Amino acid sequence: MAARGPGRVSVLLPTYNERDNLPLVVWLLARTFSDSGIDFEIIIIDDGSPDGTQEVAQQLEKIYGSDKILLRPRAKKLGLGTAYIHGMKYATGNFIVIMDADLSHHPKFIPEFLRKQKEGNFDIVSGTRYKGNGGVYGWDLKRKLISRGANFLTQVLLRPGASDLTGSFRLYRKEVLQKLMEQCVSKGYVFQMEMIVRARQLGFTIGEVPISFVDRVYGESKLGGNEIVSFLKGLLTLFATT
């Protein structure tokens, strides 16, 4: 008897002003899934982008079919956490992939996530930049230092059992993500951290796959003091409350 496939994978893509990158990421996703024989759907949650992202999304829907590209936009920028909750309502897959829509995450890792998930029957598979041959392109020494320093701090304070806590390229079993979304309250980087911490608390298992993160926008959007402060505040909150 032939081995069953992993079932359908739902990719949640929250977008804001991704007119240029959206078609590319969708093309890469579609190609990766068809090359690997994986059934999929891509749920695009656009928060009212003023740059025409939604028009591009509509063209993609025509090209790939409305069973593969689901447009579920919102009127304005409402945040990542709520975008996932919103998108999940329409997801029909047993696995949900969350990733960035700006090409920093390459879809080619998704079949590896699925392999890893099957290997250990993991509830969550997290892409890590810090282990194995994971890594980053486009960061200068200062940015890398901040990244490693922040990660060291989270490891010491939270002992999370995962090497990349602020990463946002992950595969979840659908029920697991639903359970976690009910509990997580933070915003931004800290939200991704909180998901992993809560997952561990609830006894969910986490596997890791090294990924490469290609940052093409670092030159324009430097990591500011504000973000560092809010990261520290969020980290201390998680330290004190979980």
Added chain:
Amino acid sequence: MTKLEQWLCGLALLGSAWAALALAPPGLQPPAPLRQALLPLPLYLLVAFGCYSLATVGYRLATFNDCEEAAAELQEHIRAARADLRRRGLRL
């Protein structure tokens, strides 16, 4: 128990053990060499942890992989994607 509570418990335990031994009244003091080593121990441990942290972060910084190939591959894929999407009717 939250992580903070775990830390506070751990520190309270170690702290009281240290205080009991190092700051004991003359009748109950442990032998002199032990006391000499014990008194500065908290400071030594702090400094040792500081050094460990610096060394670890430094090592991890130095071995942080640079994904040159991934970036090059992405450029290629972007080119292929644009061409194929144009063929399929995408108009930007």
